[in-house]
Amino acid sequence: IVDDEAYVLHALKRELEGEGFRVSIFDDPHAALDAFKSNPFPLIIADHRMPGIVGTELLEQVKQIAPDTARILLTGYSDLDVVIAAINQGAVHRYLVKPWNKAALLAHVRECLEMSRLWAQHHQLLRELEDKTAFLAHANEELRRLASRDNLTGLLNRRQFELDLESQSRLHARDRQPFCLAMCDIDDFKRVNDTHGHPIGDLVLKTIAQGFVAAMRDAVDSFYRFGGEEFAILMRNTTLAGARHALERLLHAVRTSKVPTPGEALTVTVSIGCGEFQSGQATAHFVAAVDRALYQAKRAGKDRYVVVDNPTQP
Known part of the structure; x- marks a missing residue:
């Protein structure tokens, strides 16, 4: 309760504590605001006419600090226009006219405390829902x-490859953005x-996957485990000329990688088929053609790439 008149403070405190409410009183509105900022109350009752700040301004500040706090304004008949305006603006929920009626006081207090509880519960539920x-x-x-x-290599899987390939083909149809596909298979994996x-x-599969990622280009190339020891690489915004350079790096990276084993380190190689997507x-x-180029690379001696319809050795 905030009021600059001591007898009003103590009279209200006595009546409310007699009904089992816990009450804090302040004769200085600024001290009340400081206390409220540290520990917001569920209900505040403030006199309208106080030195330094009027009750409607005080309750507006309370609203900004803790919107869930219910706000009751004490006033005289001469201030009713101001009170009604404050209610319409949402700064005040209820008002009591001096001298107050105890039954009305208790009814307003109980109603406002329940309203404050429900608001707090509502906002808590909203926060929990947001979380x-x-x-x-x-x-x-x-x-x-x-x-x-x-799961094993951490690379994108075949399902994602199929989705990305379809998406890339649509982009090519719309913007004519070139892209290449490489299919890779570990040599002699059996x-x-x-x-x-x-x-x-x-x-070996994990080491090869790490080598792919290290050798290729961020934000341009995507890597997929196609199945077993076979991998796919989508090279966006890339022509065959660019793909050739990328695959040279890839072959070298795999060829020089070491797979730790209980004995001596193991080295492996890959064979690669590659092609550039054509309109229509x-x-x-497209995948079948690139896959055929891969097996041409196998038959040609492995550890190499073959471009669709144009065999090339590194």
């Missing part, structure tokens, strides 16, 4: 990320598994 919504959004994003990734075991085979080409036919 849960943010958590779910993050969880969904993580699920989408996991659904697009290969022999690695048969000789060293599947755990070492898995380590079906994506399935």
Whole structure:
């Protein structure tokens, strides 16, 4: 309660504490505001006519600090126009005219405290809902990320490759933006598994995946585990000339990488087929053509790339 008249403060305090309410009183509105900033109350009753600041201004500041706090204004009949304006502006919820009626006082206090409780509960539920919504959004994003990734290598998976390839072909049809596809297969991978075991085979797959990422271009190339020991690379905004340079780097990176084993370090190579997407080409036919070039590279001696319809050795 805020009022510059001591007898009003103590009379209100006595009546409300007699009904079981906990009451703090202030004869200085500025001291009341300082206390309120540190520990907002669920309800504040303020006299309108006080030195330094009028009650409507005080309650407007209270509203800015803690909107959930209920606000009652004490006033005389001569101030009713000001009070009604304050109510219409939302600064005041209820008002009491001096001398007040105890029954009206208690009814207003109980109603306002319940209103404040419900507001606080409502805002708490909104905050919890926002937190849960943010958590779910993050969880969904993580699920989408996991659904697009290969568990072993961390590369994008075949499903994501198919989505990205279709998207890239639509972009090509619209903007004629060139792109290339490379299909890569680890040479003699079955022999690695048969000789060293599947755990070492898995380590080879992960090492190759890391080499791909290190050798290629950020924000241009995307890497996918296509299946087994076969990988795919989408090279955006890239012609065959640019793809050739990228694949030279890739072959060198794989050729010089070392896979740690219980014995001596293991080296592996890859064979690659590559092609540039052509207007009007079906994506399935494009992939099949690049895959055929890959197996041409295998037959030509491995550790090399072959461009669709144009075999090239590094």
